[in-house]
Amino acid sequence: MRIAIVLNTSWNIYNFRMNFVKTLIEKGYEVHTIAPIDDYAHFLVEAGCIHHAVKMDSRGANPIKDAALIVELLMIYRKIKPDIILHYTIKPNVYGTLAAAILRIPVVNNVCGLGTVFLKDNLVSAIAIGLYKFAFRFADKVFFQNPDDLKLFLDKKLVHPQAVDLVPGSGIDLEHFTPKRYERNDRFTFLLISRLITDKGVLEYIEAVKKLRSSGVDARFQILGAMDPEHKRGIKTEVVNDWIKSGTIEYLGTTDDVRMFIDKADCIVLPSYREGTPRTLLEAASSSKPIIATDVPGCNHVVTDNYNGFLCKLKDSDDLADKMKKMAGLPANALQRFGENGRTKMEAEYSQTLVINKYLAALEKFKRAS
Template sequence: MRIAIVLNTSWNIYNFRMNFVRALLEEGHEVHTVAPEDEYTNLLVAAGCVHHRVRMDSRGANPVKDSALIVELYAIYKKMRPDVILHYTIKPNVYGTLAASMLKIPVVNNVCGLGTVFLKDNLVSAVAIMLYKISFRFARKVFFQNPDDLKLFVTRKLVPERAVDLVPGSGIDLQKFLPMDFRRNDTFTFLMISRLITDKGVLEYIEAVKKLRAAGVNARFQVLGAMDPLHKRGIKTEVIQEWIDQGIIEYLGTTNDVRQFIQAADCIVLPSYREGTPRTLLEAASSSKPIIATDVPGCNHVVKNNFNGLLCRLKDADDLAEKMKEMAGMENATLKLFGENGRVKMETEYSESVVINKYLQTISEFKKAS
């Protein structure tokens, strides 16, 4: 079969979907990738994919501006003529599905997270939700990454109930993110891994750090992730530089391999406002690291309070600071147990093989029907 995989970056395909791509190629499928070109595009081609460049801005949501994507994707799909299209992330899900529907090509969508359209109450959000409702009528299957998102879409009649299914995020490669031997740093080290936008709870993390420093808590506070000042909810570069200059955080920049940074930390923190299934938390738990995350959909499926980490209240820097203080004060045995529990949770619930097998099964059903 000719299968198209459509995302907002080639980087995303290579870093989060490559084992799935390899599984498709091993089964003899012809894999076409559709995404903006970046330094990972050539790696997709080298692996055996046929790549199609598309212009797509992953920042923000402007339905009027983004509607041009329908035309562009329509042209790509018409030329390619895939047997099935797999969409990931918001814009491919919405605009790609509309383009595919005009060509009567079956699609499988994956709702990786709800994005800001469900966090805001404005005209753009209303239009975006309407587009979900229109486009998802044409999807043969829609995978959700947590039951809360699935329930929300079904309850609001944004997707037919017959089409929905659940997968544990993009899954985690248990052989890549291996459990690490317990080791506590002399100075307890917190690490937040995230793009620097407000929805990830960056401002709450900074406020919590300020409170802990003022209270005399002896710890290191790190941030790993890309600055994105052009994003609608991005944090200005000069603001981040101020945090660095004032010694509030250690900014670690960006990396192609987070494992060394996870290994060097004692606890991973993500005070996000809402997630599908946060990749960084899967990676941390698989690596046997304790976690502090917000008690919101997505995060609270990966982190069970007082089992493999602690949950804090949404947009509450005081509560986050309390949880961080509590974590830093825990005995080694408790921290070690949290890490071990997280690894077991990943092995039993979040293995990447579960996700790959679900997709392969879905594709085989399309093959039988054709």
């Protein structure tokens, strides 16, 4: 059986789907990966995938480029002749599904997150909803990463009820992200892991840090993640540099392995506006780290308030600062208990094995149907 996997970056496939890809290859599937060429594309080929380059800009919408993407994907699908196509991220979900529909190829889509477009009531939001509604008429299966996103799509009649199912994000490799012996830092250390765009609550984090510093809280405040000033909601490089120069935060840059940074932190923070299932929180919880996140879809499924961390109000730097101060003031045994609870939650609900098995079951149904 020939399977095509389509994402907006090769990095995304390598970092979040590689165990699934390896499982497919081990089971005898012929796996074709379709994504723009980047530094991680060669890892896919080395693992046994047949890789196909595609031009795809994940930033914003451009009608001319998006129309060209449909044509490009159509040509690739026609060449590969896959038995089924798995789409992840917004543009593959929409435009890849339309290309597959023309060729009558079955598709399984994964709604990894809705972003802020669904939180607004404007022309861009209306267009996005219309595109989803039209494209998803042709989807044979649509996985959602949290029940709120699933309900929203059903309420707006964007997808057929019989096509939907839930998966716990991309899942987490429990053997890769493991707890280390608990040690509290002399100076309590907060870490935000995120691309530097406003949707992730980076500005609220900075405001909270300033409030905590002005009130005399002696802690370390770190950010790990790529700058993306070209993104529509990206934070300008000079702004980030000002934060660094003023000592507001420690900027850790980027990394291919977040584990050492998570292990050295006391608490992971993500004040995001909305998520599918945030990978960084899964990694943190699997590593037995307490978490502070916003009480929004995606985040509030990973974090149970006062069980494995604290939930804060959306876009509220005062409440975020209060929760951070409260976390830093907890005794070591309470912090350790939060971490242990998070690990337990990951083992019960978010193991990568659960995700892989869901996909394998879906593929088996298609194999039997064909």
